[in-house]
Amino acid sequence: MSKKNIALNRLSAIQNHISNQPQQTGPIDLARERENASFNVKHMNWLFWGGKEFAEALQDAYLIIQRDPDLYFPGGHPYDLTRPEEREVTMKQIFRYIQLKKSLKDPLLFKALGVAMGMYSESFNMKVYVNDSLDVLLCSFLRGLETTATYDRETDEFIIHSPTLTSTKIWIGMAGQTATHSIALCQTIIDGKKWGTNWFIVPLRDQKTGKLMSGVTAGDVGAKYGRNGIDNGWIQYSHVRVPRTNMMMKWAKVNKGGEYTTSANPAVSYSVLIGERLTVLTEAVGTCGQVLTIACRYGCVRRQGANEEQIMDYQSHYVRLMPCVAGIYVISIITRMIMSKWDGIMKLAQTSQEEFLSYLPDVHAISSGLKATISWWGCEVLERVRRSLGGYAYSSYNAIGGAIRDWGVVTTGGGDNFVLIQQTARYLLGSFKQVSHGKRVTGSVEFLNDIQQTLSSTKSNLSDERQLLNLDFTLEMYTWLCSKKINVLAASLDSSTSGEETAWNDNQVDLIKLGELYSYRYTLSEYIKGLKECSTNSEFKELIPILTKLGSLWAINLINDSLNLFLEEEYLNGEQVKIIKKFYLKLCKEIRKECIPLVDSWGFPDFILKAPLGKYDGDVYTAYLETLKAAPNCIGIPSYWEKYVKNF
Missing domain, CATH: 2.40.110.10 (Butyryl-CoA Dehydrogenase, subunit A, domain 2)
Structure with missing residues (x-):
């Protein structure tokens, strides 16, 4: 093709993008993307929400919100509300929600309504989390x-x-x-x-x-x-x-x-904080899942380049987003497992206080570590999504800016998380000391019982990329790194002559990294257990291949992010690093082919996403322009025209 024809094609493409009636390829693109699914999207949706019954109840809850004038945001876009208006709307939603609590006879439907409203209105979600009724606020x-x-x-x-x-x-x-x-x-x-x-x-x-x-x-x-x-x-x-x-x-x-x-133990007064910390997992699934849905749909609709390629087909684009999509699946599965475990522990508080207390140190370390690491992970996801949307991300109407702001409120900032992750590191080092003295430890640190055997392998036996598809193999790699970090840090702290507090501060960066490694190792370990549970369910058994691939991407992404540590300890060599990097890119490309069915499976309706660029049907530009036209004072003479503009 001549340079002249390329230029003319490019001008035509630009004209289509800025025209009031652009050439709409989005619906066709998304329809084609949906044909790539290697799995049953409906069944994946059931798995994502913990079962068919709740997934169907959630669909009913969405309808209730859309049809109820007190729950549904008033005309226009919610981001156009003033602060007083948003406060009033939020209280109106809560008031109506409590009324419905008395009238809805199905407890599962009411639970689904709470989940749906939490995704629809972030302010509602935070207020209702603290209060179960309007008798006392x-x-x-x-x-x-x-x-x-x-x-x-x-x-x-x-x-x-x-x-x-x-x-x-x-x-x-x-x-x-x-x-x-x-x-x-x-x-x-x-x-x-x-x-x-x-x-x-x-x-x-x-x-x-x-x-x-x-x-x-x-x-x-x-x-x-x-x-x-x-x-x-x-x-x-x-x-x-x-x-x-x-x-x-x-x-x-x-x-x-x-x-x-x-x-019996002063720690029990803080047990209430454990449940609060674990909510960051459900917040991550909801918030990051929604923005990734928007980013993936837009990435498959938006075309750019000399041949008008889908931007999602650019390696630099899908490599940023696909590990995040995999992360949502991992976190969603382990969240149900962790919450179920915590509910069981809380019941022990009523029946066996001694047994309840025995679980607290471990679950405290888990919740502190996950609160910090998933908070930071969510920040990274949101930043990647922001970049993937280009200038459109700066429009409030596309929900990305609001999600970034809300995530900052939810995760309470870096300072708190740095404190929490060090509590996790302290628990790890304490458990390591127990093992060193011949005691056995249980729970999330059970892997430390075999630390000497783990560290006896000083080199990885990775020789083929197919090994990286084995989740147990990647877990072993990550377990080795976590164990090595504990061993090195314990020796460093023990050999310090500057006092415990100074020694801790001098190793603080590595201690924070240790807390991260442990927390991410825990997610991978729990995900493997979750897949085994799924394999026993006839409806979910067919999903195991894609779920395994998603778990592998999560694991390889973790290893890829820690290559410097593996190389520093000489566990991996240059050729093995090449295998990992090459397979990481290959796996991202494979997941990209199914990215739309994967985000569709989460089932976030358009009205929940509140972003025209994330519309299910792919007609994003029409929706975005209509949203702009509906904005307050979109068209008209500004109030300051006579005073400043007229005589400029």
Whole structure:
């Protein structure tokens, strides 16, 4: 083809893209992509949502939302709502949701409605997570460790007080405007003696008038990066009196005489935080799953280049996104397994406190590690998606910016996660020390019992790419790296002469990396168990080949990201690294062929995605232009025309 013809074709393509009636190839492209599925999309959808019954209930829940004027966002686009409007809409949704709780007789359908609303409205999701009913609106004051609760025998009350500026708790959900009560974690003081931290229910506002209670100072944090439907706020207590019975006494207790009964283990008061940390997994599946659906559909619709190729066919494009798609499948499967395990452990709190406590250290390490690593993983996914959409990502109407903002709110920032991941590393090193002293460990660190045998293999036997399709083989590789890191760090800390605290700080970067390696090893180990469970189900057995391939991509991506560590320890050589990199690219290309069926299987409807570029039918440009036309003041004379523009 001549340069002149190439130029003319390019001009024609540009004209099509910017025309009010562009040449629409999107619907044809997506229809063709859907023909590539090697698996049953409906069955994959059932697996993704934990079974046929819940998946079908979720479809009914979507219909309820779309048909209910109080649950569905009003006309236009939700990103056009002002902050006060978003706050009001969120409360209206919650109010209606509670009404439906009383009228819907099917508990599975109501559960599905909660999940669907959580995906549809991120602010709704956060508020309802804290509150189960509208009788009392709660917020959790989780880090008020300087806040005190002093017992007064004469009145049988606790006096809640924030004695310092730093005991002011900022960023509490619902504290800004609507919470009527808070759950505060306070230092408990009786007769001048500190008994540790306990939870107390403290009234914030009058339930009828909404006015702050005497001694309570609270306000809104104002403009935020995301989730503006939630009225995050700050609280200070000035000698607020509450009845003794407002102390939450499931574990520790204080009687009317001021006698304090200690819980069997102080750690139980923090067990409530474990469930909260694990929710990052479900948030990752929902948030990252939605934006990846948008990015994959747009990547297969958008054409660019001299021959108008689908941009998803460019290696630089699909290699960024396919490992993320695989990650959603891995995380979705292990989330159900972990949550089921945690529910079982929580039941033990009612029947066998001793057994319950025996599980806490391990599950605390798991939840802390996953909270940090999946938070960081989600940030990386969102950034890759943002880049894959080019300039369109900067339009709020395509949902990417909102997802990035909301993810930042959910994951609480890097500082907290760096603290959490070090708690995980400390648990690992403690478990390693037990093994070194001849004891056996259980749970997520059970692999340490065989650490000497693991490390006896100093070189990998990788010689063929087919070995990398074996999930057990890649797990062994990652287990070796994790074990090696523990061994090296333990030796470094033990040999330090600078004191424990200084030694820890001097090794902090490696300790954080150790926590990551352990957490990702755990995801791979649990995913392998999850596939074995799926293979026993007749409906899901047919999905094992594609699920195995997705798991392999997840595993190889983890190994690929840690090649420097493998090379540093001389476990891999140059030729083996070439095998890994070549197979990584090959596997990404294979998954790319099925990317649309894979994201379709998640079943996010267009109204949940709220992004014209992610439309199921592929008619994205028409949808985007219609969205722009519907925006407030899209067409018309601006208010400042006469004052500034006219006489410019």
